[in-house]
Amino acid sequence: MRLRTNGRLVAKNRPVHFTFNGKRMQGYAGDTLASALLANDQLLVGRSFKYHRPRGLVAAGAEEPNALVELGRGDRQEPNARVTQVELYDGLAARSQNHWPSLEFDVGVINAKLSRFLPAGFYYKTFTQPRAFWKHVYEPIIRRSAGLGSAPETGDDHTYEHFNVAVDVLVVGGGISGLAAALAAGRAGARVLLIEQTSGWGGRAVVDRPTIEGATAQDWVNATLGELHRMPNVDMRIRTQGAGVFDHGYALAHERLTDHAPKRGGPRQRLWRIRAGQIVTATGAIERPLSFAYNDVPGVLLAGALRDYVVNFGVAVGERTVVVTNNDDAYRTAIALVNAGLEVPAVIDARAAAKGELPDQARAMGIRVITGSAIRAVEGGKRVTGVSVCAQDGTGGQIEAIACDCVAMSGGWSPVVHLWSHCGGKLVWDDAQSLFRPDADRPPLGADGAGFVTAAGTANGHLFTAEAIADGFGAGRKAASASGHTRKPGQAPMGDDLAEAAIEPVWMMPAGAPYDLRSKMWLDYQNDVKVSDVQLAAQEGFQSVEHAKRYTTLGMATDQGKLSNINGLAILSNALGEAIPQVGTTTFRPPYTPLPLAAIAGVARDELFQPIRKTPVYDWHENNDADFEPVGHWRRPYAYLLGDETAHDAVKREVNNTRTNVGLLDASTLGKLIVKGPDAGKFLDMMYTNMMSNLAVGKCRYGLMCSENGFLSDDGVVARLDDDTWLCHTTTGGADRIHAHMEDWLQCEWWDWQVYVANVTEQFAQFAVVGPKARQLLQDIGGMKLAKDDLPFMQWAEGQIGGFDVRVFRISFSGELSYEIAVAAGQGAAFWDLLLKHGEPLNVMPYGTEALHVMRAEKGFIMIGDETDGTVIPQDLNLDWAISKKKDDFLGKRGQQRTHMQDPDRWKLVGLETLDGSVLADGAYAVEVGENANGQRNTQGRITSTYYSPTLDKGIAMGLVKRGPDRMGDVISFTKDGGGTVDARIVDPVFYDKDGEKQNV
Amino acid sequence: MSDPISALLGRETQGSVQVSDTGLRGMITLRGDLSYGKMKSICKDLTGAAMPGLREAQFKGENGLLWMSPDEVLILLPYADVADGLAKIAKAMKGQHHLAVNVSDARAVLQVQGPFAREVIAKLAPVDLHPDAFPPGQVLRTRLGQIAAALWMTDAQTFQIICFRSVADYAFDLLAASAAAGPVGHFPRGT
Amino acid sequence: MLILHCPHCDRMVDETDLHAGGEAHLKRYGPGSEAEVFENYLFMRANPKGVHFERWRHVYGCGKWFLAARNTATLEVYGTYAAQTTEPPQAIRDAISEKQPGWRWGTFQ
Structure with a gap:
């Protein structure tokens, strides 16, 4: 209910309308959803996970366990919103979760009747026995009952962003300790970021109103905010939660920008990625519940939370509130309630005596204090109707019953040590105060081996104003000093406290x-x-x-x-x-409260989910119905679909046209590395299995690269550009990897060799002009001489074609007459258009990666990633011809000499033709008689590449087969998709133009 | 031949922080001994700028030199002057171990300009972009979202950013989205 | 997140701008090496709890490799240095000795 008095945060002249489970309700600007629900007497907000017991609000902050609701619908649906952290706005629509069919009547309560099946460890016990229960009881009922909110089914139409900062001092928490820490660090000259998770500054002090520097806490907070705002080196953020502290001073903070104002533009949330020299955690404390019977009935709240609702929002939960406590602080709630005109029939204090100033004040106000007592049980179902009282040190014999509609409980306060603990800060048990607090001698350690987190204020176990504010100021000064800012920040602010008697655990x-x-x-x-x-x-x-x-x-x-x-x-x-310290706590892990995945993703969604690499003719591909496939981050045309063609039809057409007329391939993605220097030849002889130092200027050579293990890692054509310069082509996926590989060996092993490497992959658009009419096409355009004798096979030349400066490589990956032409990337699109225009009379057609693959397979050429998988050495692929016998050393040579690599039983590359002409399944295994030790069928080979060959009009394949090359003509069986086997004959892997006459015309 | 085109074809955004394609730019990667006298002088001859020290960007008008690593500078000059520049380098550095390559077409150069340009970059790059830490005159090589980038400031409100040509659209869209999302208000405006 | 000093750029760099390269100060063995020696070079890696030497490349920055001496248990970093050395420089060893008297890593101490 809403009180006439109090409510420092709400504007009672600004009503705000919202709905809860479809019911229209009204609150005020400044309300949280929690306070607005209470103002509307909506105490019941959810059901518990397991027993589906009715649940009401317990807390007023981030620690609220019960009141999780679903907000919005469709592209704005958000499950598991904690109502205590949701600021009210006009039109807010909230729905309770975890109940069925309704919040008021929930059949899941049956779980409570089944509670003998749901004891501790029920996941591990009950789900196993009796077996028949699984299908009809556990699965449908228990699983359903254990849910949270439902996952949104559509995309989220908000935007999110990240922000990277480096600061000297990050202060987490905007209560008086955090403000004092920021003040000290700011005055010392440090770059400070101060963050506060709620929408206001001052923490508990502005609710409980102690005296600071002779004025009210609010006055001191206002004055301090003013000073901090004037400091250019201090940034202050409300609605920003410190989510996690990580190694080396990295921290995450989560800023909610428009959650409270959904009509405002801009990003909804911002994830701060902070590199902090020092972190001050002034994260306050959380009140503990007391364990008495039926302490979960709606209407039982934390005493401090109840005070927050009264003071901040002018909202009460009930008319008659029983306070139950083991400490003096809860008396503040009793006093605040009575001051607000509400009844407090009794304070039940578990301690034998209550002698502090606060109990005295309460008594003076006429509040009855019953010491040495406890709540035996709470009465009521969906809300509190009374409590029965018993002696604390007994076994629960009822002394009296007190009618009430609300219970305020306080078991003492626990410092919020999460951020301190995330990165290894240790805790110490404070027996006098019955709490774990940070152990200043064992802080999280940074890169320099020194502590980088300082806990401050109540988060550091200083529960009283004077010590909390002084501790905060001291922590700020220390943090600034540790980050090199030693200007004196002045005197710490002075706070005043009432004398409190000790808590009793x-x-x-x-x-x-x-x-x-x-x-x-x-x-x-x-x-x-x-x-x-x-x-x-x-x-x-x-x-x-x-x-x-x-x-x-x-x-x-x-x-x-x-x-x-x-x-x-x-x-x-x-x-x-x-003892408690011997048992210890569980591990505190980030984030402090759940972070939305959208905030973690930030801007990286939809089009920006990941970079797409585009060649200079990407737009042409896109405009000409390319069916793209991802190759790393590149998008390459798989095939170009004409009219109603399927991809299969298109590939067939592209292969046939290239073998008959002329085809164009966008090969721009192939890696191009320039290797230059007096020692470049020597270096490349180490990098490649074959000899590159003796390659003549103007010539090309196919080369293989291996890892030290001996396994084939990359391949490509190397061209010698001049005396001390080579151009190494890599695979599409290999450009960055091989560049890094070369730099690694140059920098870390042979750093005295004079070699420089540059990656010029993207400087050039590179097109393969392929097919019997390739030369005619280029000659029709006009320019440099490209006849057989002008530019023989496996040579390159520079010149002009159609006025474009080009470098032409006479190399072939298809078996056809082929020129690969490199042109500056900025002229790539124009040159591609030129090729298409002049090729029209010759029936030129572009072809995609699949046609490329089919044609190379017809020629028996290997493909890195198909024929290789990191366990294949070049010898397995019959590439011994490309492995120099003359060199003493190259990367992989020693690896290939290992016994297992020399084993004659290794699976080696062969061609495979099915007897029925069908296409073998990719990755299919060749079966052998018998079983292995694991009872699996023995195998003797596997398919590495398999295609329908349009040229031969049948299935062709390559595979690795045990002693394969020695078994030409043998028929072996391969597994088939869907079961069974298919017979295939071992043949030469070169299916097309074995003598290489076509590429050499 | 036809006129070369930049990857971004002159794209630009409107708004208080603007993202734009700066068009064709001549770029030569030069690797060698940065303290070698002839290397310093050929760089100066080509650009008018002094050899940059550690993490420095040295400019004379539009031409400039960016420190890329302890043995690499990026020479920025008019697109049309690259071939001539390479020839001059080859002549000047004859007999001295070095590598000079034209990378003008391999890259895109974008500009981000406006009062919170610094924050637009800080949304995307895992670095300290505070004005004290990164003023005009320095160069930074880092990530922008998920791609590699080099960036420097030509004045207090203007960043120039180099990325690979293939990801120019990604870089542009990323910067445009970050600019459209507005300021953070962390760095003093206009710094 | 590790934040390491790149000795080539002289600035602090987030782990996400770096590429990890495993154990530092390995000696390469090639053709002619004994099987056991080669196996050791290829596969056997120290995995200490405590002082360790690692290879890192500033891949999104200058592209240079550097080496880091750090503590795998506490993540303390004793120093980073250029990769062109076969053993940790004396200054790095001194920095480690100051924090971890009597430490030993392989043949270094």
């Missing part, structure tokens, strides 16, 4: 609660884990906290145990009879 209410109470005390609201589950886990031997977590699901899912962690491990440590 209370992990269970009452201390001697019997099983029926313990089995209704919720530790983890989101995952339905109770005190009894953790005790059972301990009893069953899950002694490590990490094991107990996974066995019980405590602290899993979106919530990651923000509320349940400490309570759960306290129960575990009690059950194990060990």
Whole structure:
């Protein structure tokens, strides 16, 4: 309900309309969805995962475990939005999740009746026995019940971006400690980024209103913000959550830009990728629930959260609130409620005495304080109707019953140590305050071996204003100094506190609660884990906290145990009879709260998902119905479809036309590396298996490159350009890889050799003009002499064709008369057009990569990546002719001398023809009699390339077969797609023009 | 022959930060001993600029020299002057181990200009682009999204960016999207 | 994320601009080497918890290889240096000794 008083963040003159499960509701500008729902008395917001128990709001911040809703629809649908972090806007439409058929009536509650099947470890126990239950009970009911929101089915129409920064000091948290840290670091001259996850500054201090520097906390916050805004070296961001801290000072922050204002333009969210010299984590603390029976009934909230709703939003959950606590801080809630005109029938304090200033104030206001007591159980189903009270140190005998419609609980505060811990910061147990806090002696270590994270304020275990603000200021000064900024920042701000009595650890209410109470005390609201589950886990031997977590699901899912962690491990440590620090915590992993995948992807989606590399004639391909295939990041035409042609028809036409007339191939993607220097020949002799130093200027030679292992890695034609310059062609995929390979050996092994390498792949458009009419086409255009004797096979020349400066290589990968012509990339499209224009009378047609593959296979040429897979040596491919016997050394030579590489039983390259003319399946294995040790059929070879050959009108293939070349004419069987085998004869891999007459005309 | 064309064919965007194709640019990769006297003087002859020191960009008008690595400079000069430039280098460096190649057609040169140009780049490159860390006069080789790029500033609001020709469209679209998304407000405007 | 100093560019570089090249200071063995020696060169790699020497290439930057001496357990970086050396320079060894007295890596200490 909305109060007449309070509500510092809401504008009561600016109503905002929204819907929840289709119901129209009204809130105010400044509300969160959580406060607006409470203002509309919508306490029930969801169902628990396992038992589908009704769940209400528990918290007011990022730690809220229950209130996850789905926002928007279609391209703006977002599941699992935490209502405490959703700022209200006009038109917001929220739906509750994890219930069926409705929030009010949910048949999943039946799971609660089946709870004997769902104890701790139910995933591991119940899903196995009895077997018959699997299909009809577990699968349909339990699986359905364990869901979160539904995944959006359409794309997201928002935009997202990243932003890279380097700062001296990153301060996470905009409460008074974080502000003080930023102030000190900013004054010291450091580059500071200060981030705060909510929409406002000041943290708890502006709610609880201590005195700072003699003024109200709000006044100090305002003055500090003013000073920080004037510092050009400080950037401040609200709605920005510190998501993770990583090695060497890298951090991620997630900024929500338009979530609260969906009509505003620009990106919705921004992921900050921060390199920080130092990080100050002033991330505050999270209040712990208390474990008493039925503490999950809607209307039971954290005391601090209830205070936030009253003070910040002017919203109350109930008229009569019982406060239950083990510390003084919760009295602030009692006082705030009474000040707001609400009833507090009692504060139930587990401690034997309550003597601090706050209990005294409460008593003075007429609030009844019952010490040494506990809540035995909460009454009510979908909301609280009362509590029964018992002695804390007993077994739960009821003393009295108190009618109420709300319970405010406080089990003390736990510092938010997540960011401190992400990168290895260790914790220490503070017995006096009953909390884990960062151990300043064991911080996360940076590249220099020194700590780079400093925890500050309440996040550092300083729960009181004076120490928190001083600690923050000190942390900021230290961080600035560690990043080289030592200007004096002045005095730390002074804060004032009321004297508080010590907390008493209370992990269970009452201390001697019997099983029926313990089995209704919720530790983890989101995952339905109770005190009894953790005790059972301990009893069953899950002694490590990490094991107990996974066995019980405590602290899993979106919530990651923000509320349940400490309570759960306290129960575990009690059950194990060990001290809390001995049991330790589970690992804190980034991100702090779930990050949307869209924010992680940033701009890298749709067209920008990944770069597409385009050749200079890409546009022509696109305009001429190229069927593209990806080759690395390149897009190369697979075939060009004419009219109604299928790709198969097109390939057949392209092959036939090239073999009969003339074809054009865009070969621009082939790698081109210039290797130059006095030692270039010597270097290339090491790189290639064959000799390159003796290649004559003007000539070309096909070369092979191997890894040190001896395995074939790349191939291509090398041309010697001048005395100390070679041009090495690589495969399309090999350009960057082979360039890097060469640089590696030059820089790291033979650094005294005088060789430079440059990758000029993209400087040139390169086209293959292929077929019996290729020469005629080029001569028709006119220019340099290209007759057989002017430019013999395996030579190159520079000149002009049609006025274009070109370098022409007389090489062939198809078996036809072929010229590969390189022209400056900027003239590539024009030259391609020229070839097409002059080729028209000759019936010129472009062909794609598939026709290229078919033609090379017809000629028995190998293809890197088809005939090779990283385990194949050149000798396996009968390429011994390309391996120099004269050289003492080349990369791979020693590797190829290993026993296994010399084995006569190695699978070697052969051609294969099916007896029935059919096309063999790609990758098919040749079967052999018998089975191997694993009971699998023995094999004796496999297919590496297989095509329908338009030239021969039948299937042709190449494959690696055991002792293949010695078995010419043998018939062996290959596996077939869909089962069975097909017989194929081992033949010579050169199917077409064996003597090479056509390419040499 | 026909006139050469740039990969981006003069594409440009409107808006407060503009992304544009700078058209054809002569570029020669020169590898060698950067401290070698004749190398310094031929670079100066071709561009009017001094040999850049570590991570420096030296310019004389449109012509300039970019430090690419300890043994490599990129010579920027008019597109039409490249062949002549290569010939001059070959002559000047005769007998001295070096490598000079024309890479004018292998690259695209884009410009990003406007009050938050710095932030447009910082959205895409994993580097410190604070004005103190990267002022005009320096060159940076890094990634832009998923591609390699070299960038330098010609003034406080103008970046020039070199990427490979094949990914020019990607680079342009990436920069255009980042510019269209508006400023971040992190760096002081106009720096 | 590792952020390493490129000694060639004299600036800090994110891991994403680098290419990792495995263990540094390997000695190459080619034809004529014994099987065991060759196997060692080709396959056997140190995988220490603690001080380690690695090869890195500034692939998105200057394209140069450099070597890094770092701690695989704490990710502390003792220093980076040019790849044109067969063993870590004295300054790097001193930096390691200062932090890890009595360290040993292969034949170095």
